[in-house]
Amino acid sequence: MVATLSDGEVETLVSVEELLSAVAEAFKALSLGEVVMPPRSRINVQGVGDILLMPCLAPSLRVFSLKVVSVFPRNLEKGLPTTNAVVVAVDPADGIPKLVAEARALTGLRTAAATALSVKHLARSDASSLGIIGCGYQARWQLSITQRVMRPDKVYAFDIYRDRAERFAEEMREKIGGEVEVCGSAETLVRSCDVVITATTSKTPVVLKEWVRPGTHISAIGAYTPEMAEIDPRLLASSKVVVDFLNAAKEEAGEIIQAVKSGLMRWEDVYAEIGEIIAGRKAGRVDKSEVTIFKTVGTAAQDAAVASILLAKLS
Ligand SMILES: NC(=O)c1ccc[n+]([C@@H]2O[C@H](COP(=O)([O-])OP(=O)(O)OC[C@H]3O[C@@H](n4cnc5c(N)ncnc54)[C@H](O)[C@@H]3O)[C@@H](O)[C@H]2O)c1
Known part of the structure; x- marks a missing residue:
């Protein structure tokens, strides 16, 4: 029998500790060449959105997973979620599919785990203020998981739609048990924060160079096409x-592709994959004043990580 799980069930089955440990293992395995992860296929549905197919065999996590995830930004206008997903998990020992699960929560969890791990390895150890630009679905997971790693004294939020930022702040105050202040601009937020997360669907930069203080860490999760930044x-x-x-x-x-195309940097200037830092092959932050940027487009290995936790719970 193939088990089925709803988003709510996925959320209750996965603890933050298990999540961070499994996603760290997945990033490490990815950087060490220990997973089989074909490039994801992006199928554009003209004018409305993308459907992405994300397969991964992760032997160390004893799972094969395939996620089908769609990103339809205009869904928000219809009161529907932007990101929707489902995952199938197969036991690589016998090839038998064991689980079909809704994967919106899974996506939120594993993407937030990526940011949280980047904060652990790249943010200053005394970082105390956290800001989130883009107050949609991902932002909720980003804040609830990241604040468990960094315990910020102050949290700031900004969205191009102020009502979204206000709704986010109200909801998250209750969830994290702390103040969330809405900022009037992205600039004010960036100038006030040690750690900045960008979780938007923007095609143009939402963080400008002159706003960023020395020692800031940024996790940019939103852009996933060459046109986005x-x-x-x-x-x-x-x-x-x-x-x-x-x-x-x-x-x-998108943002790195554009920076390379315009001659501002080269691909060789990318310092590391997060898995190399987690594996101890490269150092994380080495200096209090360096600005660190973690750019994640999202990998099927992270999905496999959460799928492995779910399979273990079901067996
Ligand atoms: N890196 C990953 O692994 C990963 C995983 C899931 C989703 N994503 C991406 O993250 C992005 C956000 O996803 P979501 O599900 O939260 O979408 P969402 O539509 O729920 O939220 C996006 C929010 O960003 C705001 N926004 C858009 N442009 C902005 C700007 N210029 N300045 C400030 N706010 C702005 C919107 O008003 C909205 O509230 C999408 O592009 C999605 O594809 C990445």
Whole structure:
């Protein structure tokens, strides 16, 4: 029998500790070449959105997973979620599918785990203020998981639609048990924060170089096509840039692709994959004043990580 799980069930089955440990293992395995992860296929549905197919065999996590995820930004206007997904998990020991699960929560969890791991390895140890630009679905997971790693004294939020930022702040105050202040501009937020997360669907930078204080860490999760960008290319060129997976970044990390195309940086200037830092092959932050940027486009290995936790719970 194939088990089925709803988003709500996925959320209750996965603890933050298990999540961070499984996603760290997945990033490490990815960087060490220990997973089989074909490039994801992106099928554009003209004018409305993308459907992405994301397969991964992760032997160390004892799972094969395939996620089908769609990103339809205009869904928000219809009161529907932007990102929707389902995952199938297969036991690689016998090839038998064991699980079909809704994967919106899974996606939120594993993407937030990526940011949280980047904060652990790249943010200053005394970082105390956290800001989120783009207050949609991902932002909720980003804040709830990241604050468990960094315990910020102050949290700031900004969205181009103020009502979205206000709704987010109200909801998250209750969830994290702390103040969330809405900022009037992205500039005010960036100038106030040690750690900045960008979780937008923007095609133009939402963080400009001159706003960023020395020692800031930024996790940019939103852009996943060459046309999208959340970070000023000049900032990328002058910062320590870490990616989730270099091969995927070269195809999908819009802001880096644009910075390279305009001659501001080269792919060789990307410092590391996060898995190399987790594996101890490269250092994380080495200096209090360096600006670090983690750019994640999202990998199927992270989905496999959460699928492995779910399979273990069901067996
Ligand atoms: N890196 C990953 O692994 C990963 C995983 C899931 C989703 N994503 C991407 O993250 C992005 C956000 O996803 P979501 O599901 O939260 O979408 P969403 O539509 O729920 O939220 C996006 C929010 O960003 C705001 N926004 C858009 N442009 C902005 C700008 N210029 N300045 C400030 N706010 C702006 C929107 O108003 C909205 O509230 C999407 O592009 C999605 O594809 C990445």
